[in-house]
Amino acid sequence: MTLDNQNESLLSQSANNIRNKDFTLSLNKAINSAKKNLLSKQSNDGHWVYELEADCTIPAEYILMNHFTGEIDNDKEEKIAEYLRSQQNEEGGWSLYTGGNFDLSCSVKVYFALKLIGDEPHEEHMIRAKTMILNHGGAAMCNVFTRITMALFGQVPWRATPFIPAEVIILPKWFPFHINKVSYWSRTVMVPLFVLCTMKPKASNPRGIDIRELFITPPEDELNYFKVTTPLKRAFLVLDRFGRLAEKLVPKFIRQYSIRKCEQWFLARMNEKHGIGGIFPAMVNVYESLVVLGYPKSDPKRKLARQAIDSLLKDNGTSMYCQPCMSPIWDTALVSHALIETENEKNTTTEIKNALDWLKERQLSNEPGDWRIQKPELAGGGWAFQYSNYYYPDLDDTSVVAWAMHRTKKSIYSKSIDRAANWVAGMQSRNGGFGSFDIDNTHYYLNEIPFADHGALLDPPTADVTGRAIALLSLADVEMYEKQINGAIEYLKTEQEENGSWFGRWGTNYIYGTWSVLTALEIAGQDPQQDYIRKAVKYLISTQNDDGGWGESNDSYYPPKIHRPFKSTAFQTAWVLLSLLASREEKNPSVKKAVNYLLSTQLSNGQWYDNSFTAPGFPRVFYLKYHGYSKYFPLWALARYRNILEK
Template sequence: MLPSAVVTVLNDPIARAQAYLLSHQAPEGHWVGELEANTTITSEYLLLCHLIDRVDRPKEAKAVRYLRRAQLSDGGWSLFEGGPANLSATIKAYFAMRMAGVSVDDPALAAARERIREMGGPVRADVFTKILLALFGEYDWNGVPAMPVEIMLLPRPFFLFNIYEVSYWSRTVIVPLLIIMDRKPVKWLPPHLALDELWPEPREKTSLRFPRVPKPFSWRTLFWKNFFIAVDDGLKIWERFTTRPLRKRAVEAARVWLEERLAVPGGLGGIYPAMANSILAMRVLGYADDHPLVLGQIKEIEALAVETHEELHYQPCPSPVWDTALAINALIESDLPPTHAALRRAAEWLIDRQILVPGDWQVKRPHVRPGGWAFQYHNDFYPDLDDTAMVLMALEKVHGLDTDAARLAKERGLGWLLGMQGEDGGWASFDADNKRLYLNNIPFADHGALLDPSTEDLTGRCLELLGTLGYHREFEPAQRALHFLRHTQRHDGPWYGRWGVNYIYGTWSVLRGLRAIGEDLRHEYVQRAVRWLERRQNRDGGWGETCESYDDPEFAGVGESTPSQTAWALLGLFAAGRTSGRTVERGIEYLLRTQRSDGSWDDRLWNGTGFPRVFYLKYHLYAKYFPLWALGIYRRAQA
């Protein structure tokens, strides 16, 4: 097909996609789509309502209908669409339905019960599930890893552990948990609600000891795992004999830390688990149910609800800053005029969301001035590098803004981003140099997501920003980032994706960064990534990757095609100079074929990553702006 004919074919799909996106802009100027998670958030919410005596039976019934619909044919509940049953998710859903009044003889619960027992029962569940069960007296607190509240008193440079050596999401969950686990409260259930039926063997005969052999096995992790199990044994003794004045000081330190962060809008850390734990911690400390700090967290949680006439479920957090920055980039890259009123309104909304106050990140970077953006509407203590980079690229592309305000916002944002580069040359999400990987072996960290190290996708994004702002590969921070990326590339070509599924996401992020910063795209390591993307194209012309690739690298780049992942692959190929050829044409044909009449696309499968192997997400707007972005760049290249 001649280039002029290609452009003509693309004009209508692009115009319809732009119109769809513009029609979903909020009156305030931003975009925000649903951030869908698995059933665990909704199950935990139902159980939280019982713990704090705020059960709303009509809403509970709607949530139970949602849980029923999400149940797998084998009786379990999964962590992502198309995934296998997960023990912890299944226990939480089962427990929530029992507490909602569903009969133990109900076929859904009978099937779930059998699946739970097959998978090993509560003793094989993750730590957070055990803690939730312990709060109802359904798990022995002695079987939960020790987390003494005295951790709050450890000095920041302490070599082994302190709260600033773990990620922000871990920190905001752990600090209120320290208060809870110090008091070990129990809301005892009536006998008919006890969960004895979930234990394959009688619970009094079941060992609650932590497994000592790591999976996957390595001698290094075997050492650290058993070292920390021994530490846990010692901490349990410490908890019994520590002096009360010391413990009182530690609880007060945790309370003060918590109050400081609850006083700002958005909820603790802007995420459901931290907010829920903070409510329980405040109640344990004696705060009244109608205390403004308690009510504030409840209000933030209720704002996460997605309710229809029949069902109710909960998001982990909102994503307005991220969605808005990506929508702006997609619209401009598909040639919506950069002076368009919708883009100016969105950019002004973003400028107003810039965070100019200190946060936890300053512990590691005390001399860096604030200037980042958070993911949510409000999360002043926890701006992140990914949002900041994407926002700054959006602001650089929009025209017609207040010159001084935009310039100052970009200067502050870039200064913060450069100041947060890690010692290894990469960028992490929320903190710098949060990389004590041995801490992932403590019994409490069985989820393996305790830390926030530098990642390939973030580093690629920051390189793309620097290139967009006119910096070149000789710029010293860029040199360090390039070194990081060359050393973290997988042997067969792709890069890992921490925040999107998975290697396709990481690879497009890096390739766009390499192109923007002026790297020689003829380098073998770049071409290796290109060849990997080309090999992973599906027969239908699209690309897809299952969340299972986080557990088994053999699934890297393997999965049912989705519009978002197809767009990422195409954007990566375009960045590497591949804007023609049959591979690209088939990818474009897939996007045109799967576009809906209203101009949108839909991802059937999950496309985002909260915590690899533990918690996955579906960004509902990803399939609305990423395909548009890819089509726009392709049209521009053909023209």
């Protein structure tokens, strides 16, 4: 080698060292800044909770509830109206998520809510909304939930709604439909609806507002409220009509008994000040049922039900919206993971300990729960999603919390981890997968009943929840739970999409599902060179955007199942980065590009910002924006990358 070549080599090496040093400094600065921001948001008792925003259906329903009961708060309603107007799309309607297509049911509810508040039909934004609604078939074409709301306000006849009388609550367990055969969210929503749809009250509606202008055919003359798309739907509609005819034959004492049984069912699950099921739609139905059943405003149960609903309001000064629920357990567990990663699992800081201690106190044990119907012999040990929801702990939160505790290697959490793993293992479904709240909730024919046009009546096993369960069981005791882990992995193999990805039931979408699976397979000790894992990695790398990030819209929940390019987001880029690192792809150029994307998009306050909705509540029906996702997932991913580099 000549002297010139040696000098050139030394200069090149020196330049690389400088670049690497600058990169390391930038990486550390980004991690420290993001960590500082997270720590500043920790509550005094150790937990975190970020905003959880839904589409405009929820705040609109809050307004409709107030006018149903006649309890109008003008100041709050004007703030909510400001929020609803700000979310209107340019063409005039409302979508279920940022950048989504027009949604008829959401738009009808928002229009109705704005009109109840005082917006006049001749105002420009209302004209645009009405035009879009009529161009999409009018209010008669709305989904079942919206038609039930319109029936309560006398805007459509009750024949526009499914026949769901209170007597459903006393059907025997062997009957094709039983309340225990559907998901927890369906149960908590439906049982109070049985009362409303049986008693058929009419809303107080003190301002006498109607929305007849949103119908193409007068609602009383409309004959096509139900779409017949399958022979089974047709059969269920025939049974629906037969039930209406037979309703006159139901003895009065049976009807009164059935209504009382519904009332007793939801009163037992009221969940104190946190509301039934911890979810807004069920809370509203219970509150309206209490009003219809004659509970006075002074009644403690009615007051608690109202308090639970109002606690979901998020006041942003000039505007306000209503959250669908709160996510403190989920947020605190995921922030804990990110912080544990920043310490490379070597140091449990005071902040981490306070967070995990807060979570430890909220682990469930012998409380009543609907999951016990299927597994009465199984000991409790789960966590719920909300501050309190003891009837409905879920496997996803339970797995994520116990996984975080295990990473600290602190014996103080050993019993909590063991109890959680035992409970999760006991909730495995027959096909090897894990659902969110129930076992073997797979009565798929029930998605064809007239009430279930949203297609989310059930809680079957999913790849994302199954992945988290595998992670926990592998960490807790891989030998003890070998059978459950192997069964779950085989389930995941059958659920893998043709392109190599996995469907994301609780996060958007194939990126989320694939992250959930690949990170679990790493913990389970699966060889990343296996064909099915390589196929998943190939899918992720092939969908990287030119800017180095990844993005996926909620449009991907609609057919066809193909990748549709979407702008990069920090949280989805973080999911992919964690997936690739779990698959030992740290030297892949795509990884460095992803890290640079996150470094370049971080804000000066240490956060990242995305306006995208991050998850479905129910795919194609109801979507969510976890405001915390763009704050803790990028930190987790960058810290993981740094830890691998330092090995």
